[in-house]
Amino acid sequence: MAKRILIAKPGLDGHDRGAKIVALTLRxxxxxxxxxxxxxxxxxxxxxxxxxxxxxxxLSSLSGSYAVxxxxxxxxxxxxxxxxxxxxxxxxxxxxxxxxxxxxVKEVFGVxxxxxxxxxxxxxxxxx
Amino acid sequence: MEGLLQEGYxxxxxxxxxxxxxxxxxxxxxxxxxxxxxxxxxxxxxxxDLGLPGEYPYTRGIxxxxxxxxxxxxxxxxxxxxxxxxxxxxxxxxEMGATGLSLAFDLPTQLGYDSDDSRTFGxxxxxxxxxxxxxxxxxxYDGIDLSKVTASMTINAPxxxxxAMYLVAAEERGYKWESLGGTVQNDILKxxxxxxxxxxxxxxxxxxxxxxxxxxxxxxxxxxxxxxxxYHMRDAGATPVQEIAWMLLDAIEYVTNTVKRGINVDEFAFxxxxxxxxxxxxxxxxxxxxxxxxxxxxxxxxxxFGAKDPKSWCFRIYTRAxxxxxxxxxxxVNVAKNALSSLAAVLAGAQAIDCCTMDEALGIPSxxxxxxxxxxxxxxxxxxxxxxxxxxxxxxxxxEWLTKELEERILEEMRRVESEGGIVKAIExxxxxxxxxxxxxxxxxxxxxxxxxxxGLNIYTDExxxxxxxxxxxxxxxxxxxxxxxxxxxxxxxxxxxxxxxLERLKEATMREEESDSNLMYPVVEAVRARATLQExxxxxxxxxxxxxxxxxx
Numbered sequence: 001m002a003k004r005i006l007i008a009k010p011g012l013d014g015h016d017r018g019a020k021i022v023a024l025t026l027r028x029x030x031x032x033x034x035x036x037x038x039x040x041x042x043x044x045x046x047x048x049x050x051x052x053x054x055x056x057x058x059l060s061s062l063s064g065s066y067a068v069x070x071x072x073x074x075x076x077x078x079x080x081x082x083x084x085x086x087x088x089x090x091x092x093x094x095x096x097x098x099x100x101x102x103x104x105v106k107e108v109f110g111v112x113x114x115x116x117x118x119x120x121x122x123x124x125x126x127x128x
Numbered sequence: 129m130e131g132l133l134q135e136g137y138x139x140x141x142x143x144x145x146x147x148x149x150x151x152x153x154x155x156x157x158x159x160x161x162x163x164x165x166x167x168x169x170x171x172x173x174x175x176x177d178l179g180l181p182g183e184y185p186y187t188r189g190i191x192x193x194x195x196x197x198x199x200x201x202x203x204x205x206x207x208x209x210x211x212x213x214x215x216x217x218x219x220x221x222x223e224m225g226a227t228g229l230s231l232a233f234d235l236p237t238q239l240g241y242d243s244d245d246s247r248t249f250g251x252x253x254x255x256x257x258x259x260x261x262x263x264x265x266x267x268x269y270d271g272i273d274l275s276k277v278t279a280s281m282t283i284n285a286p287x288x289x290x291x292a293m294y295l296v297a298a299e300e301r302g303y304k305w306e307s308l309g310g311t312v313q314n315d316i317l318k319x320x321x322x323x324x325x326x327x328x329x330x331x332x333x334x335x336x337x338x339x340x341x342x343x344x345x346x347x348x349x350x351x352x353x354x355x356x357x358x359y360h361m362r363d364a365g366a367t368p369v370q371e372i373a374w375m376l377l378d379a380i381e382y383v384t385n386t387v388k389r390g391i392n393v394d395e396f397a398f399x400x401x402x403x404x405x406x407x408x409x410x411x412x413x414x415x416x417x418x419x420x421x422x423x424x425x426x427x428x429x430x431x432x433f434g435a436k437d438p439k440s441w442c443f444r445i446y447t448r449a450x451x452x453x454x455x456x457x458x459x460x461v462n463v464a465k466n467a468l469s470s471l472a473a474v475l476a477g478a479q480a481i482d483c484c485t486m487d488e489a490l491g492i493p494s495x496x497x498x499x500x501x502x503x504x505x506x507x508x509x510x511x512x513x514x515x516x517x518x519x520x521x522x523x524x525x526x527x528e529w530l531t532k533e534l535e536e537r538i539l540e541e542m543r544r545v546e547s548e549g550g551i552v553k554a555i556e557x558x559x560x561x562x563x564x565x566x567x568x569x570x571x572x573x574x575x576x577x578x579x580x581x582x583x584g585l586n587i588y589t590d591e592x593x594x595x596x597x598x599x600x601x602x603x604x605x606x607x608x609x610x611x612x613x614x615x616x617x618x619x620x621x622x623x624x625x626x627x628x629x630x631l632e633r634l635k636e637a638t639m640r641e642e643e644s645d646s647n648l649m650y651p652v653v654e655a656v657r658a659r660a661t662l663q664e665x666x667x668x669x670x671x672x673x674x675x676x677x678x679x680x681x682x
Contacts, residue, residue: 011235011250011251012235012236012238012239012241012247012248012251012325013235013255013324014235014319014322014323014324014325015324016324016364017363017364017365017452017564017565017568020565020568020569020681020682021565021568021569021572023682024565024566024569024682025569025572035680035682037677037678037680038324038678039239039247039324041246041247041249063235063251063254063255064254064255064491065235065250065251065254067250068249068250069249069250072249072250091489091490091491093490093491093595094594094595110456111456111489112455112456112585114575114576114586115572115573115576116576
């Protein structure tokens, strides 16, 4: 069965070009992709992830609010005691990458990451 | 001569057969050369297709002498932080000679939430300034002579309450509305298509759009009531043809709805402005698309809407380049890209140009980057000589052929959408959103295969260079706390009974059918005067109109 990936847009940011490109890319690569649409609260994202029983979560943000919203998603996942790998993408400053990793984010893909690199990463991650 | 040319050109073309086929950004196949024969094939007619600048159909520009008469406005979009900081920035800009103040709002404001709503977590004061009530507006413009500046606001879904807050703030300082000038973006349809800051479903949102247009035409004659955007759609993946076709369809929808109320088109059409993108990528296509758009819009206004005032026919543009081709490592490279895109905007005949800053891929621009961008525009204005002659590319076989070709394709795309039920139906189905997503996906696959090249992204990436150190404006948790406290004080101090009454009146008006005597701007202004907050007003409208959930558009 195809592995399921949730692509989500936390917060009020309306830029979803990147999220959609990644969603289409992963779909092409054979994954089942669920896209949340815009304006998702961390609570909604975690709820959808659990309901849809996804194997990975991709969070896309192009607004400065990722610095608080992504750690919030991680915290809620921990509270729910679910262990779903979370990958972040978008405009994320290098100095924040360590902070996000510390919060439990598995990988960070900045803007301009080749699509092939993202596909390979998810294939490796979800083949285990 | 003609025969010789024909023969010679065909021979010459044969000799280039081994060349790979190249395409424009709208996937138009391009020849390696254009000649008078190509214009003849297109039925090119100088008077009908171009005419003179400042005259119908305005292909060559909306003013007779263009930049000899007046340079383009050099506008920079920036601003963030608290109300007090914004006020300080505005005062500094006025000291430096600025007459237009551009206000960016944070996302909660753009989505009609107060700073104390739980959904605004981490977003208050981030992408711009938070405006919860008229009190915030008063602080932002404190000490500024509102009859001498124009206030430009990037606001869409909550345009009605935000504009009302500006008007009430001004009237409480003694200004007559007629003396105020400014712009609201007020372009809701592109929010569904690409920018994402919508609240209500499209139909009731369109009612609010026309309410603002009608209200301004009656009471604030100097106000630009709408800035129709193609920019965000291009950023989301629309081709130049789709960008122009869809933005024109959006505008047709606004004009149609407003005219339906019995308002003469010439009373408001001249207050429509445009925000298309102009990029350095496929340079000539960007210039040609603007020339084609000017011509098509002039024709729509004159023939379709029967506008008589030539001012109503003019496609006035403010433009900037998109962000997707900016690099984030060796950011100085962006100076070159942005200089070229600004040059394209000048060659296209823009009225106002905002040169992107070299660091905008990283966040809100630094002062240094702002300065370089402004200087770039000044170099183009004062050194290159492109301002000496109007529409200097006019008459180029390639530019004229491409302008005609784009015009045909834009009109064809407009007909396609209209024949399938129109732009609102397309938005509700998510078809156009999906087209943009697929375009972007295809484009990125080409970047991966290096069939498209972006310096700094997939060639000459300078990866060894560290991302520049930046002081990005970060969400200050204190800002949310401060705004929350101020809101609590406001709710304590104001006459809550009066707020309730005005909101009830707004609700009643909202439930009435859309007619010219149920313009919602009036009850919104009353509620703002009583110190109702942004969210209280937007929630009242949400109760009646509902909240929109967009199709995923994949």
